[in-house]
Amino acid sequence: MLCFLCSLDYNLIHMKNLNLNEFKNKKTALVLSGGVVKAAAWHLGVTLALEELGFTLKSNKNSAKGELNVPRSLEVSSYVGSSAGAMISVFLASGLTPQEIISLFESPRLALDLDDDKWQDILRVLRFNDMTATLANILSVNNIALRSHFALKHLDSSSIYAQRQALQVRNESYSLKKLLSNAEVNPIFLKGAAYILASDENSHGRLMSDIDILVDKKCLHEVESILKSNGWREKRLDNYDEQYYRKWSHELPPFRHITSGTTLDVHHTLIPPITGKSIPIESVLAESARVDGVSQTLSLEWRLLHCIIHFFFNEDYEKPFRDLWDLKCLFCSLNDKEHLEKFLSFATALGFRTEAIYAVRLVELNFCSFKEKFGTNLDGNDTKLSKIESIFFNLIVVNMAIPRHPKLDSFLTKFSSLVMMIRGHFKKMPLKILIPHISVKVYRGVIKTVYGRYHFE
Numbered sequence: 510m511l512c513f514l515c516s517l518d519y520n521l522i523h524m525k526n527l528n529l530n531e532f533k534n535k536k537t538a539l540v541l542s543g544g545v546v547k548a549a550a551w552h553l554g555v556t557l558a559l560e561e562l563g564f565t566l567k568s569n570k571n572s573a574k575g576e577l578n579v580p581r582s583l584e585v586s587s588y589v590g591s592s593a594g595a596m597i598s599v600f601l602a603s604g605l606t607p608q609e610i611i612s613l614f615e616s617p618r619l620a621l622d623l624d625d626d627k628w629q630d631i632l633r634v635l636r637f638n639d640m641t642a643t644l645a646n647i648l649s650v651n652n653i654a655l656r657s658h659f660a661l662k663h664l665d666s667s668s669i670y671a672q673r674q675a676l677q678v679r680n681e682s683y684s685l686k687k688l689l690s691n692a693e694v695n696p697i698f699l700k701g702a703a704y705i706l707a708s709d710e711n712s713h714g715r716l717m718s719d720i721d722i723l724v725d726k727k728c729l730h731e732v733e734s735i736l737k738s739n740g741w742r743e744k745r746l747d748n749y750d751e752q753y754y755r756k757w758s759h760e761l762p763p764f765r766h767i768t769s770g771t772t773l774d775v776h777h778t779l780i781p782p783i784t785g786k787s788i789p790i791e792s793v794l795a796e797s798a799r800v801d802g803v804s805q806t807l808s809l810e811w812r813l814l815h816c817i818i819h820f821f822f823n824e825d826y827e828k829p830f831r832d833l834w835d836l837k838c839l840f841c842s843l844n845d846k847e848h849l850e851k852f853l854s855f856a857t858a859l860g861f862r863t864e865a866i867y868a869v870r871l872v873e874l875n876f877c878s879f880k881e882k883f884g885t886n887l888d889g890n891d892t893k894l895s896k897i898e899s900i901f902f903n904l905i906v907v908n909m910a911i912p913r914h915p916k917l918d919s920f921l922t923k924f925s926s927l928v929m930m931i932r933g934h935f936k937k938m939p940l941k942i943l944i945p946h947i948s949v950k951v952y953r954g955v956i957k958t959v960y961g962r963y964h965f966e
Contacts, residue, residue, distance in 0.1 A: 539585045607911035610634055613644060614834065615877050617651045620644075620660075628660040634914040638830045642671035642714030650713075671714045678705050681720055681771055682804040688739055689724075692731050695805060696722040697797045699776060699815060703806035704835070707798070711838035715831075719763065719772035723807075725794060726777040733761060733775070740767045749949060757783050757938070779815050780822060781937050786860050813839040814856055814865075821864040824933040826926040830912040837872045837879060846883045853892065866892050867902055871910050905929060 610631065613619055623631065635641040645664035648655065655661050682698055689696055698706055701717030724732050737743070741764040746754070754762045759781045764773040779788050796808045807815060816839055820832045843849050849869075856865035869892060872879045894902060909925040911917075934943060 537585050607917055610830070610912040611875050614647060617644075617647050617653050620648060620653055620655060623657065623660070625657055625659045628657050628663075630916065632660065632663050634912050634917060636667075637914045638828045638912050639716045640714075640831055640834065640912075641667035642716065643711070643831075643834065644714070646671075646714040668714060671716055674716060675705050675712070677769075677771070678702050678717070678720060679804075681769070682706060685720075685722065685773075686804055688735060689732060692728065692735055694724055694728045694732055695794075695797075696724055697794060697805050697807060699723055699779075699807065700819065703812055706804045707800045707806045707809075707812070709812070709838060709842065711835045715835075719774055721774045721776060723776045723779070723790075723793070726790070729761065729775070729777055736764055736773070736775075741765070741773060742767055747953070749953060753946075757781060757942070779811075780818050783939065783942060784822070784937055785939070788859070809839070809842055810852055810855060813843075813852065814859070814861065817856070817861060817864050817868045821867065822933055822936045824930045824937075826909055826913075826929050828913055829910045829926075833871060833875065833910050836868050837876045840869070840872050841878060841882060849883055863894070863898055866894060866898075867906055870902060871906065874907065875910075 613631070632641060635644055641664065645668040648664065649668070655664075678701070682702060685696055699721035701712075701715055702720045702722075703709075704712040704715055743761075744763040744765060746762055751762065754760065759776055759778045761775040761777075764775065765771070766773070778790050779793070780786050793807065793811055796811060797805045798808050800806050806812065813836075816832065816835050820829070820836065840849070843852060853862075853865055853869070856862060873883075905925045905928050907925075908921050909929050911922065913922070913926075934947075938946060
């Protein structure tokens with residue numbers, strides 16, 4: 510931030526000496542060089558300085574149809590950049606911000622003012638985040654009749670796909686429940702499947718890549734045997750990865766059905782045991798809620814806590830907006846502020862205080878509906894962060910948990926996601942295990958590149 514402010518100050522001082530008449534009514538390009546963080550800060554300072562001098566920075570956002578070839582008196586009409594400069598150039602040219610995407614989900618009537626060009630950019634971002642059908646559902650529930658046939662076509666298509674996937678999830682859950690009942694095992698459905706079966710707000714239009722179930726660890730061997738006997742096959746892994754799942758992970762290697770192609774993850778707890786975090790799985794199983802007379806999910810509190818765990822003990826932050834929306838919807842399913850405070854106490858008792866507060870503050874920061882329900886002053890003792898935690902949240906977490914797309918990503922977004930990925934690894938594995946694990950994975954990756962992917966099998 511200091512670098513950025515210094516850049517802005519320096520640029521203003523020097524650019525005020527420009528003869529602006531030389532640039533009026535002329536085609537002007539902004540050329541931005543590389544240089545990583547310092548360059549990005551410098552470039553942002555330059556753009557703000559240009560605006561203060563009276564320049565308009567042309568983008569898809571402020572370029573109306575039919576006016577593309579009509580230059581303003583002082584206008585930057587094109588951008589050229591390399592490295593950090595290219596990143597800033599894309600950002601400036603797109604005119605699309607992550608907050609614009611989030612605003613559509615909170616205020617769907619904003620969609621009425623969007624033209625086809627804007628919809629093209631928004632749909633790219635939504636599709637990248639698997640959120641197209643979710644927005645389609647929100648627009649439908651709020652009776653928003655779009656004027657853009659282009660947008661309607663894509664939204665309707667995504668909605669049909671999501672509905673068919675939801676039907677498939679319900680059918681698969683029924684089949685799995687029936688299959689495992691022979692061994693008196695009651696699978697508890699997790700994450701996306703759980704949201705659909707429980708008809709949570711975030712289930713409408715939600716897409717997923719697999720089905721997750723939770724079973725008692727004592728039943729794992731029997732469950733695995735039943736699945737293999739009924740068309741489910743384990744993902745092909747080398748010996749080391751197989752050992753990783755069996756020894757350190759909270760789940761079995763993924764299964765895939767030979768006919769339906771459905772991927773199934775079988776969990777025996779909600780977080781890898783090597784984290785040192787203890788989940789009372791007996792209580793989890795006992796508190797599971799029967800949702801449709803056939804299938805089971807976690808209770809609302811456990812669904813919310815598992816969503817938080819999945820979000821902050823993760824190594825993949827390419828599409829965090831879907832998880833952020835899950836958090837918002839689950840939080841808003843809590844009855845009132847007292848219920849929220851009880852949940853925070855519940856999460857704290859289990860050792861997830863920091864992650865729960867991060868989740869609350871993220872949702873509070875991005876969604877008005879959360880603020881309206883619980884208030885904006887969640888600053889009691891239960892939601893206070895240490896100075897280091899606050900800095901980390903404001904610099905890293907906030908900049909990671911946004912709609913992602915190459916069109917939107919800034920250096921800060923990518924850097925924040927990298928930091929969160931590293932944090933996820935450290936959270937899931939102690940250092941004495943993590944370092945040897947990474948070393949082995951790097952070594953085996955190099956060998957596989959040279960000798961082929963099946964070298965260790």
